Amino acid sequence: MFDSKKLEQLAKQIHDSMPQPVKELGADVDSKVRQVIQGQLGKLDVVSREEFDVQTQVLLRTRQKLTEMEQKIADIEAKLSDKNDTAE
Template sequence: MFDPKKLEQVAKQIHDAMPQPVKDLGADVEQKVRQVIQGQLNKLDVVSREEFDVQTQVLLRTREKLTQLEAKLTELEDKLSQQDK
């Protein structure tokens, strides 16, 4: 769901910002930071970029179809009102 490279960058930045004694606790500190970040991101109500792009395209096609149907309805209403005259 999230770009692993960006997650790695954030985890590395956090790890680099830690004081040296904390870094000395072990090599798995960065892994733990990454796990915490991933866990928190998973709790968010977000969608992937791919999902967003797909839904954007669906919305655009739906809007286009709605515009066509509105035009057709207007045309039919005009024909109906001309027949009533």
Template structure:
């Protein structure tokens, strides 16, 4: 297995030994690639991780409230059915 620190050291040595114009070209290419990628990502219809987490919490609270309302509705229906039966018996 390769030692990550050793690989990083070798990469730094290679980088340091490159002529300055090659280093600048590499930096320019990296900047351009970042710009293109960022531009493409901005075109996508995506949400941030933070917004996703917020919406997840909203959904969980909504599900909890819905469950509580379903239980209340069931209890009311049962009470109504019991009251209707009681009136029929009288």
């Protein structure tokens, strides 16, 4: 197995020994790749993690309200059933 700390140290030494224009080219390539990926993801029919999380919270609140309303309806139906039973 390779020692990950030694690999990181070696990678840092190589990076530090590179001429500045090469470092800048690497950073520029990284930036361009990120831009292309973000652009392509923007074209897909997907939502951001933030939007997904917001909609998840909305869904949870809606489910909670639905459960509460179902319980209220069940209580009302039980009361009506009791009234009908006592009236007969």
